[in-house]
Amino acid sequence: MGPRGRFVALFVADVVSVLGTRVSMLAIPWLVLVTTGSPAKMGLVAGAEMLPYVVSGVLAAPLADRFGIRRTTIVTDAGSALAMAGIAAVPTLGFGALLLLVAVAGAMRGLGDRVKHVMLRPLAEEAGIKVIRVTAAYEGFSRTAMLVGSAVGGLFIAWFGPLGAIWVDAASFALCALVVATLVRLPAEAIPKQAPETRESYVVALRGGFRILWNDSLLPSMIVMLFALNMFNQASIAVFIPVWVEEVVHTPEALGLLLGTFAAGAVLGSIVFTAIAPKLPMYQTFMLGALLAGAPRLLILGLTHELALVCTVAFLSGLAMSAVNPVIGAMLYERVPPELQTRAFGVCTAITFTGIPIGGVLGGLAVAGFGLNTAILVAGTLCLVATAAPWLWSRSRRPAAAPKPAAIVGEAQ
Numbered sequence: 001m002g003p004r005g006r007f008v009a010l011f012v013a014d015v016v017s018v019l020g021t022r023v024s025m026l027a028i029p030w031l032v033l034v035t036t037g038s039p040a041k042m043g044l045v046a047g048a049e050m051l052p053y054v055v056s057g058v059l060a061a062p063l064a065d066r067f068g069i070r071r072t073t074i075v076t077d078a079g080s081a082l083a084m085a086g087i088a089a090v091p092t093l094g095f096g097a098l099l100l101l102v103a104v105a106g107a108m109r110g111l112g113d114r115v116k117h118v119m120l121r122p123l124a125e126e127a128g129i130k131v132i133r134v135t136a137a138y139e140g141f142s143r144t145a146m147l148v149g150s151a152v153g154g155l156f157i158a159w160f161g162p163l164g165a166i167w168v169d170a171a172s173f174a175l176c177a178l179v180v181a182t183l184v185r186l187p188a189e190a191i192p193k194q195a196p197e198t199r200e201s202y203v204v205a206l207r208g209g210f211r212i213l214w215n216d217s218l219l220p221s222m223i224v225m226l227f228a229l230n231m232f233n234q235a236s237i238a239v240f241i242p243v244w245v246e247e248v249v250h251t252p253e254a255l256g257l258l259l260g261t262f263a264a265g266a267v268l269g270s271i272v273f274t275a276i277a278p279k280l281p282m283y284q285t286f287m288l289g290a291l292l293a294g295a296p297r298l299l300i301l302g303l304t305h306e307l308a309l310v311c312t313v314a315f316l317s318g319l320a321m322s323a324v325n326p327v328i329g330a331m332l333y334e335r336v337p338p339e340l341q342t343r344a345f346g347v348c349t350a351i352t353f354t355g356i357p358i359g360g361v362l363g364g365l366a367v368a369g370f371g372l373n374t375a376i377l378v379a380g381t382l383c384l385v386a387t388a389a390p391w392l393w394s395r396s397r398r399p400a401a402a403p404k405p406a407a408i409v410g411e412a413q
Contacts (some may be wrong), residue, residue, distance in 0.1 A: 003127040003181055009183040010123055011134075013176040015109040015118045015141045017077065020172030020344045023156060024084065027165035028102060030157055031087075031097075041095060048099045050357070051104035054350045056110035061209060061346040069115040069134045070186055070343060076112030077177035080105050084170035088163045114349065119186065121333045126187045131333045135326035140270025146407050169217060209343025212336055218283055220333060222328050225290050225387065229324065230355035232294050232383040235363025240301060241375050243367060247306050261311045262297070265318020273322050282327045289323035292316070298380030302373050 001009070028049075032041050064072040085107035087098065124134045156165035213219050217351040237259065245254045277285075297317040300310050328348070366375035 003123070003187075004129075006184050007120075007123040007127045007129065008118065009179055010119055011138070011141075013077075013179040013184070014113075014120070014138070016172050016179075017109075017112070017116070017176045018142050020169045020176075023165055023172070024105070024169040027157055027162045027169065028087065031162035032098070034162065036095065037232065044099065045102055048102045049109075050353075052103045052107035054353045056107040058209070058343075058346040058350045060107075060111045061114060061343040064111060064115050064342050065339065069118055070180065070184065072115045073112060073119065074177050074181050076108040076115070077173045077180065078254065079108040080112065081170045081177065083172035084166055084173060088166040088170060110349075111346075114345045115342055117329070117345050118338075119184070121341070122187050122338070123184070126167060129194070130278050132326065132330040133274055135329035136270055136274040136322075137279045138326070138329070140267055140274060140322070144267050166392075195341065208340055209347045212340050212344055213347055216335055219328075219331065219348075222283075222286055222331065223348055225287070225346075226328060226352040227292055227355040228383065228386045229294050230352055231359035231362070232298060232379055232386075234356045234359030235366070235379055236298055236301075239360065239363035239367055240298070240372070243372050244301050244376070247372060249307055254307055257307075258311060258314055262314040262318040262321075266322045267285040267317040267318075269319035269322025270326070272319075273326060277323075277330075280323075280355035282331055285323050286331075287387075288329070289320045291384075292320035293318075294387055295380050295384035298376060298383055299375065302376035302380060347405070 029045055032038070032045050067075075085103045086101050087093070087105075090097075093101070120134055120138070121131055124131055156168055160168070211222065241258055245258070294317070296313050300313040302308065332341065332344055332348060363375070363379070366379065369375075370378065
């Protein structure tokens with residue numbers, strides 16, 4: 001198989017993994033609901049998956065570098081398949097055992113997603129594809145997979161029951177492991193070697209992921225920006241929009257319409273951005289996209305009760321959001337030495353994803369304490385300040401050149 005074939009194989013495996021994860025995000029909580037009738041236990045299951053997902057991407061990254069990123073991809077996909085199969089094969093598992101298997105699957109996915117991202121860069125370069133196009137296309141396909149996965153997950157639950165849907169999820173991870181094992185090989189120059197006696201200790205390797213990001217002139221501000229966006233967006237999705245729909249529109253279908261228009265804008269934007277991305281200044285594009293993707297979507301909820309206008313702004317915010325994740329992904333590829341990318345991606349994901357649970361909690365507390373409209377307007381104003389200030393400041397700065405790769409450490413395969 002040629003370079004483009006290997007790249008496409010990995011790309012497809014990654015998107016299939018996202019699709020399978022989306023199915024399990026519906027099927028496992030639904031399984032808990034129909035077997036226990038407890039919404040609280042549903043929340044515990046979601047937390048049991050998310051926390052290991054975030055933590056493993058950081059703590060296990062140095063081990064992945066040493067073990068080899070290709071081998072790590074295969075092992076984590078196979079481990080995810082076994083964990084899902086365990087849940088599906090033993091429906092009489094106690095709740096504690098279920099939490100354990102879900103946590104194992106979350107840890108596998110956290111590390112597996114990070115190493116797949118790292119593998120995309122050398123395969124794209126070998127195939128002669130610009131990295132910014134890869135990250136933009138990946139964002140579009142991932143969002144499409146999330147949309148399709150939600151619908152497909154609901155159909156699978158209706159057709160096969162929650163256990164059947166989980167079996168499908170297990171099969172998707174097994175397929176990913178098989179595709180990478182048989183069709184994907186990294187270029188020889190992307191497999192750095194290091195003598196065992198010169199290998200870094202685990203602590204030194206772990207610290208390297210934080211150091212390379214902290215010392216960069218641009219990446220820290222972008223990571224903080226993405227943390228803020230995740231926090232405010234989660235408050236909007238989990239609290240503000242559902243309560244607004246219930247209190248203002250009184251139509252449950254409006255909830256799906258609002259979330260769907262934002263996602264549709266993000267998918268369409270990803271298609272357009274893939275075509276024009278190489279011509280755009282990346283840092284400024286990221287900052288402008290963040291500015292337009294967060295605050296307008298929040299503020300419109302507090303300023304009008306017109307559903308059509310709110311949906312229009314949500315769609316435009318989705319278009320703007322399509323530029324955010326691809327740019328930071330491309331800049332991580334360009335500004336972080338290849339041998340440190342697994343760790344850097346893990347640290348970046350851990351920090352930015354932390355905004356998700358914080359946003360949900362703060363959004364609920366804000367509505368309870370100040371009322372819906374005040375909470376939305378305050379959140380929208382804070383989001384505007386958080387996203388506008390770095391943009392205005394950065395206009396007076398010229399982005400620094402990407403640092404030269406450091407000495408090679410670890411081993412990747």
